[in-house]
Amino acid sequence: MRDTIASFIPNFFPLVSRSGTIRKLLLEAKDTKLSRIYLTGLPGRSNAFELAAKFCYGVNIEITISNLALLKCVARFMEMTEDIFKKN
Template identity: 75%
Template sequence: MGVVTVAELKPSISGKRSFHPSSSARHITDWPIYDVSSDLTIEVGSASFALHKFPLVLRSGRIRKLLLEANDTKVSRINLTGLPGGSDAFELAAKFCYGVNVEITISIVTLLRCAARFMEMTENVSEKNLEIRTEVFLKDTVFPNISNSISVLHHCETLLPVSEEVNLVSQLINTIANNAYKEQLTSGLSKLEYNFPPKPV
């Protein structure tokens, strides 16, 4: 697989639910970074991404640590071994680092959540980072709905054991059980009301 350049990462992903990066992240797109030569190549499996250190260290604690541990200010290549979701996950995370709007959907929220943990894209590193964005989506869109929760749980299977390590599997199982119980309780109460008509006035 060839090298993916910033120009290929630049187009945004449109959708109903888009990220709205902080002012610092927006600055990345305003700054003429696309005219600056790549100073860091990230290798993920057989894929290589020719990118820039600044937007990546701004959002990713892992990349920041790897560069610091290298003890070489001129380090220009990093291999991300073990990234859950591989190059697909990294491409989405990299777009987020560059301030590109990334749509969170039922089909990729698990991928993004696990990638955010691996890349250490937390609030400790940068406000409104990828990890909290996925958590908000899960809370608002996935957990309240049994069907959505089951769908996301199926996606967790391909990302084990990381999906368990981020407590996503246990959260989904608990919410599915709780929602199912609530539905049964509501259904039972409705039947009781039907079987016991109101007393005549």
């Protein structure tokens, strides 16, 4: 399975504040100027990450029967729970 690469724009706070997985990866990183992380085993790969990122940045996403399971899996993988952020 290929890794999903996430390259961040300068303000990646919305991702860090809503995703326990992203937060942990950044805290464990040795490079304080990290601009790229690798999400190994992300369900749905880049398509799923794009939907999750849009949600984090406040972009409206359409939840349909065809993407509901994908959204649930990526949210679980990225630890996007209400324990991390109340509006997750």
